Structures are given as C-alpha cells and as structure tokens.
Amino acid sequence: MTRLSRSRILKWGIGIYAPLLMYVGFALFPIYHMLLTSIKTDNVLYDLSCNPLLVSLGALTIEHYKLLFTDTLFSTWLQNSLIVSLTSTFISIVISILAAYALTRLKFVGVQTFGIIIFVTYLVPYSLLFIPLTQVVSWLGLTDTLWSLIVTYPTFLVPFSTWLLMGYMKTIPEEIEKSAMIDGCNRLHCLIKIIIPVSIPGIVCATLFAFSLAWNDLLYSLVFISPTEQKTLTVGILTELIRGDIYFWGSLMGGALLGAIPVVLFYVFFMDYYVSGMTAGAIK
C-alpha cells in the first residue's frame, strides 16, 4: 500500500467511520438492551453477577411476553392506541388538508390572520392546556372514554400537519388549478381531483408524523382516562406494569418494544417520507 492510501484509510477509519459507529452504538444500544431484557428469565435478569450485555441461550424465555397478553390488558391497550391514533390522525389530516389548501391557494380576507393563528397554535405547548381541557372533556361527558383523546389530539396534530401540507402545496404551480377550473372544476373538485393526488407524498408524510405523535402521547391519556380497559398503550404499560415498588422489567421492556413496532414498521417502509418531511418544513 502506498503511503497515500494508508493515511486515507486512517483518516477515513478514525475520522469518519469510528465516530459514526460509536454514534450508531449509542443510538441503538438502549434498544438492544431492551430487547435482551425482554427475553431473559427473571433469575438471570436480577442476578447481579450475570452479564447484562449478553444472554446465554439457556436464559432465553418468552414468559415476559406471555405475561403481557395473559396477565395484563396489553392487547386491549394496543387496540385502544390503534383506534385512537388512526381515528384522530384521519380526522386531523382531513382538517389539515382543507386548512392548508385554504391558506396556500384561496385569497380571502383574513387569510394572513388565519395563517398566524395556525402558527401560534403550533407554538402553544400541549402540556399547557391539559388542566382546562380536563374541564372541557368532562363537560362533553367524554372523560374515561377513548373519544376524549380522539377529540383532543387534533389540537396538536392539526397545526403541525397543516404546516407540513402547506409546504407541499406551495410547490404545486397555480396554473394547474387554473387549467382545472377552465376544464370545469369548482374549488372542491380542484382539491379532490387535482391537489390531493399531486400532494400524496406530503399527505403520506403528514399522516406518518401525525400517527407517531398520537401514538406517543402520554399526558392526555394519563389525564383523561382512568379505567384500565380504556387506557392506551403508553399509559397502560407505565401504570400497570409498575405495581407499587415492583417493576416487571421483563414485561415492561417487552411491552415497550411491542408498542414501538407499529411506528417502527411505518418508518422502515416509508423512511424516505420521514426524512423529506423532517426537512421539508425546515427548508421550506
């Protein structure tokens, strides 16, 4: 090897791949550890002399996962989360498409104000609103039901999705709509037949993000729902698998991993959409 290529290898190896691999290790280690924990028997888990970084074949078990499904209402929680996330995402996306279309295409008095309102709402953190929302939810008689979540999730899903969709719709040339109008569309037709099909990437993106946000919520489900059968996944795992001082770590980790699967699956299949969604908003 010539000196040149050796120093190149050094430079690339040490300067670039090493830090990258270190970072990947940092990023993935918690997940690896969670996985291991969920498949180790309790004996090995709580034995301080055992190496927590590895697992011997003899110590493998699926009892933690079994526990989730037999001893807890995990499948119910999973179902609840799915129902709530899918429904609230669907509602929010529909609302956002309409709002984004209005903001990017329609000229009417107050369109600027409307845009500012959406932006400001985006900035209002949802941990600020939960106290008064408990009152609103109880007035609507929705406390302890999944509907309380379906109704309140749009508060943080809509501003974000609208903003994302606006970014996409702005890139559609106006002439396409003018052409459609001359061809015979009214505004609603335009939206449904032209804008939506062309914005599909943006809509997929917004849907993915909205679903992830809804799936991840802890605060609202904690606050609005108490009965165990109505809990969503995040709250269920947190409250039911920690009984007093006893943490069922194996099942906790198993439940956490299982709970992450839907979102991670979406991510794996739609990775490019995720990335473009993250960057679209920022780069505008």
Added chain:
Amino acid sequence: MAQLVVENISKKFGQVEAVKDLSFNVEDKEFVVLIGPSGCGKSTTLNLIAGLEELTSGNLYIGGKCVNDLHPKDRDIAMVFQNYALYPHMNVYKNMAFGLNMRGYDKPEIDKRIHNAARILGIQDLLTRKPRELSGGQRQRVAVGRAIVRRPAVFLFDEPLSNLDAKLRVQMREEISKLHSKLQSTIVYVTHDQVEAMTMATRIVLLKDGVCQQIGSPMDLYNRPVNKFVAGFIGTPPMNIINARIQYRDSALYVITENFELQVPHVFEKTCERLNGQEILFGLRPENIYDMNFSASEKANKSSPFCRASLEVDNVETLGSHIQLALNCAGGKLIAIVDSRIRIKPNETINLFFNMEKMHLFTKEHPHKRIEQIQT
C-alpha cells in the same frame, strides 16, 4: 359577429390599476396578440377574459354572450399556460380527456377528438406517458392538444413559448401559426416577445401600464406607431429616437440635433412648417440609416448632401448578414445597420446617409404622440 368583445374593462388590485379601460374586438378566426413590457397588464387581461379574475368594471362578450359573471368553464374558452400546467398524476390521454369528462361527453366522442388532436400535433405515440416523461416541447404540444379537443370559441395562450429554448421556440412558433390556419380558430395570444407578435399576429394590442397604446396589424404598428413607446417597442433593433428641433436654414427646413443637421424631405414639408422652431423627438429606424459605400449606394450617392452625417463609432457588432453599429451622439447612442462589407473599428468616424422619408416625429411632451404627416 365578433367572437370576443372586450368593452371598457378595468381591473384594480387594491389601489393598483392593472388594466385601465381596455377595449378591443377579436373577429372570428383572428389571431390577436396582447403584448407589452412586464407589468403592462396583458396576463391580467387574459385572466379576465378567462374568468380567472373578476372584472372591476366593463363587459366581456364571447360568441355574443355576456360572460361577466360566468364561471371559466361556462365561457367556451380553452387556455394554454406558460408552464403547460399538465396534471402530473395523469397520463397524456387522461390529461386531454379531463375537460371533456367534466363536461359529460361520451367516451367514443372523447376518444375521437383526442386521436384527432394527437394526429394534428404528432403526439399519437405519447398518449400513455406521464408528463414527467416528456420533453418541454412535447409537454407544450400536449397542453395545446388539451385545448384543441375542447373546440372552444376562443383559444387563450399565456406566453406558451417562454419556457422553451430558442431553437424550439422558433419551431413552435411556426407550428402554432400553421395550427391557426388549419383549425381556423380564434386566438388571443399573450407574449412579451415582439418577434412572436410580428410573425404570428393578424392584429396586435400593445399595452403599457394597463393602458392600451395601439391596436393594429403588425405593419400598422411598425410603419405608423402612434407614440414614442410603440415606436421603440416594435422593431429590432429599436427605433432611434433623439431630441431635435425643426428650424429653417436658408429657406429649407432642417431637423437639427447636436451632432448633425438633416434636411426635411419634400413629403414632410407641410408638416414641419407648423413645427418651425419647436423641440420635437426625431425617430428613424436603424435599417433606414445607410453607409455611403455599399448599402443602397446608388440612392445614397444621388441623395442630397444634406441627408448625410459623420458620426463616431462606439461599438461594432458583426452579425454575419449585416453589421450593427452603435454611434455616439449627444444624449445616447444611435444604431445603424450597415452592409457587412464595411470595415470599421470603434473610435473611427463613418459617413452615413439617413433616409429621411422614413422618419417619424413625436411631440417632446408626454405622451410623445406621433405628429401626423400632413399630405401635400
């Protein structure tokens, strides 16, 4: 009966008047071009005709019907846009069928029309492709095809060739002209390129700042521009317009500038008598200024010595078929087109002959209207 009647239309955006009291007719089968510099209101006018913008005042009639309040789809028009505006998620066939579908034509009829149009435009092989698989020229053709199948009373074109490269533009210009004669269609065409206007139009409507400057055939605007703006806009290179004074010298009328004095020709004598002593604007097209050696040398040599001047050359542009000279004169540059055999360099002086019979005179005061020639 005129296909399109534009009657005193105006459009205001807030305080800004984009179009002011514009009126013109487009007769059946005419090719009318709306032209002007950026911001002159030509695209706005087209949008008003199409119904994409609402009139502030005035009336519009298409095919005899008043269309002021009609939705664009009810106005019997079709429009071709600058960036083609093809629906990216539909293939060419569906793009062309879209408007017909919306209007409820039945499938055999739609099919017939599309294949007909595709044949005329040479895009039969492209019907199953999506817009992103087409070149710029092909996309433009599809956009035109989409308009053709509608068989509208009036075709509207909004700067359709601006996005094409120069060579393609020339080709498409020809094709659009041929299409016009083949389909016998009525066309309103917006462009900022005066070459397009001159070559394709039956009549030109020249706009500036929302106000119509002149309506007429291309040659009308070229030979009889109504004011300085029209004179300077139509024609490449643009007409030379310089400050001058009409004055008697030794019982003959002269056009007097800082650099030269040129005798007023016989045909203009009566006109200039009334202007004696007045400051005016003197206009002469570059193609009417000749060198003494080659260009129209006979005429030049027989001409009166009082139609000649010597000027210093500032820049020489060799264009192959001719040479364009930029000459220094007070208050700017004079452009002359001379024979390509002339050998001259910047800072040298050249003797030129001015064909005064082709001169134009404009008032010095705004709006610099053309001083009408009084017949002798």
Added chain:
Amino acid sequence: MIKSLSDPELEMTGCDLHGYQRLKAKCFRKSISGYFFSLPALIVIFSLVAYPFCMAIYLSLTDAWVGSSGNFIGLQHYFDLLQNEIFIQTLKNSLTYTFFSVTLKIVLGMGLALLLNQKIKFRKFFRGAILLPWVIPNTLSTLGWLWMFDPLFSVFNWVLKNIGLIEKGVPWLSNPYWAMFSVIMINVWRGLPFFAITMLAGLVSIPKELHRAARIDGAGSVKCFFHITLPLLKPLILIVVLFSTIFTISDFNIVYILTRGGPMNMTHLLSTLSFQIGLSGGKLGQGAAISLFMFPVLCVVVYFQLKTIQKGSTYD
C-alpha cells in the same frame, strides 16, 4: 356589473343568469369557499385551544380546587409562585435542561451531519440506524432508559464497575446533578437525529461551487466550515433550534417517566410540576398558573430567536 341593455345585437342570455348560477360564480371567485375550507380547523383551534387557553388564564387567577370552582384571587398565585423555592428551582431546571439539551443537540447534530455528508458506504444503513431513537415513541424508549439507570441493576454501573472505573454505582436518578444529566442525555439521544438529518439536508443544499471557490481562494477545511458552511446554514439552524427549544421547554414525558421531577424537585419542569400540583394535588388554580408561566418564557425565547433569524439571514 349590470351591462347596458341598449345594444340589440348582443344576446341577453349571459347576463340574466338566474340567481343561483350567479351566486355560484360569485362564490367561486370571491372565495367564500376560503371560509368554508378553514372552518373545521378554526373550530378545533377555537374550541380546543383558544378557549381552554383563556380558561387556563382564568383558572390561574382563582384558587380553584378539583371539585370546587374557587374564588377570584387575582395574581396572587403568580406572586406566591415567584417566592416559592420549588417553583424557582423548577424555572432553573427548565432553563438548564433546555439550554444544555439544545446546545448539545446542535453541536453533536452538526458533527453527525458533517460525517454523514461524506462519501460513506452503507449510507442508508447509517441514516436508518441514526434516526431510530427519534422514531421510537419516546414514552417507550424512556422506559428502556429507566431500566438502564436502575439503582440496583443499571447496565452502565455494571460495565463501569467491571472495567474498574468506579467502585459504587453512579446514582443516576437519585442524585440531583446526575438526574439532570440523565434526563438531558435522554433528550439528546432522542432529539439528536432530528438535528442531524435536518442539517444534513441543509449541507446537501449548499452549492458545491462555493466550497470549490473557497478552496481556490486558499481556505482549509476548518475555515471553509466556519466562513462558508456555517453562515449559510444559519437560518436553518435557527429554525430547528426554535422548534427544539419550544418542544424541550414544554417536555413532559421524559421527566415524568424517569424521575417524576425528583430527586428533591431538582428535575421538575414546568409541565411536570403543573401536573403534580394541579392534577395529583388537585390545586387547579395553582397548577394552571405554573403551566401558564411557560407561555411568556416561550414568547421571550421565540422573540429573541426570531430576531436573530431576521438579522442573520443574508440570503433571501
């Protein structure tokens, strides 16, 4: 726009359209449809955001408890809070937490982005692996961290002890400073990918000619970075920092799951404190006041960051 009826040549059909068609055309153009399209979003915002927000303000001015609506006490809560030790600590915590998290995320994110921008193999793998912490719902991943920080069974302590670096386990969650360190670390673990990927997109969008021109002018890599790359990325960085700050200050999940605000309230953030007092404790009025404090803090932060964006963006 009544046209003149005097011209006999022109047909009347167009201009006496019956009312419905006229209305439709007017509707279409005047974009009354604009109002219809924005209506659903506005309903959501007004009923579920604006109204509760006002209610929160009103609650914070009363001494409401769960079950009773309480009396109006004006700004008493706010005065009390400002003199309350725990609250002041919480404010400090919020600022510390946000400042360190965001700073680390910018610096490390930028570094990661620069690494990813090189011509590396398996780029998709790296990108995919790196994004995973951000994609996994943070409520679930924080549970994993909770286990990793467990006082008895922490894997970190096990490794450090076995390497011989420490004798007793690090009190990840029981010592105030370590606890703050831990929550910051999780926040960075979770948020870093977002910064990295966004800045990577920014790096990719810088025209290569600029770097080439700089090289010709004699700039080395470091100078290139500081004089060309960084200034061009400023608007992007500021936007990302803006959003990250907002979400970090109002963060709830990580702290709630990991420490509930302890030990000794040293990791309490405004959101967790408000939860504890307002809901667990039942003092709705006080809870509302605490969480409302977030708003002016956010406004100030946003204002300064927006100002810097306006100043700093030289391009466009």
